[in-house]
Amino acid sequence: xxxxxxxxxxxxxxxxxxxxxxxxxxxxxxxxxxxxxxxxxxxxxxxxxxxxxxxxxxxxxxxxxxxxxxxxxxxxxxxxxxxxxxxxxxxxxxxxxxxxxxxxxxxxxxxxxxxxxxxxxxxxxxxxxxxxxxxxxxxxxxxxxxxxxxx
Numbered sequence: 127x128x129x130x131x132x133x134x135x136x137x138x139x140x141x142x143x144x145x146x147x148x149x150x151x152x153x154x155x156x157x158x159x160x161x162x163x164x165x166x167x168x169x170x171x172x173x174x175x176x177x178x179x180x181x182x183x184x185x186x187x188x189x190x191x192x193x194x195x196x197x198x199x200x201x202x203x204x205x206x207x208x209x210x211x212x213x214x215x216x217x218x219x220x221x222x223x224x225x226x227x228x229x230x231x232x233x234x235x236x237x238x239x240x241x242x243x244x245x246x247x248x249x250x251x252x253x254x255x256x257x258x259x260x261x262x263x264x265x266x267x268x269x270x271x272x273x274x275x276x277x
Contacts, residue, residue, distance in 0.1 A: 178259025
């Protein structure tokens with residue numbers, strides 16, 4: 127994935143695509159921070175799963191900014207954030223659709239033996255370990271809440 131960032135950055139530079147180039151540079155800067163954090167934890171660099179989580183976090187930040195800019199009537203800034211989110215999303219693997227997500231959640235509930243809302247953390251933890259970068263965990267948490275018995 128790191129090689130892909132470098133390759134895509136070179137292509138954006140050659141093509142004169144300033145938005146893509148700037149966004150990939152932002153990704154690489156965030157990745158350097160993540161690598162420094164990993165070294166502090168005794169690892170050489172961030173794992174692929176950590177990179178996927180980082181990318182999802184960056185997209186979520188852009189989505190929050192879009193909402194704020196639109197409320198303030200700053201459509202040009204909202205559009206810029208939308209474009210950055212699209213560039214970042216292009217590096218993520220194919221996202222799971224709702225039926226795939228629901229099936230994965232049902233399997234995780236069965237595997238973890240979750241019996242109530244108290245077990246939600248176990249289920250979501252299992253999903254994060256297995257589907258980082260492919261699942262929208264905000265939506266997944268809502269589905270887990272629906273599927274687990276209250277109490």
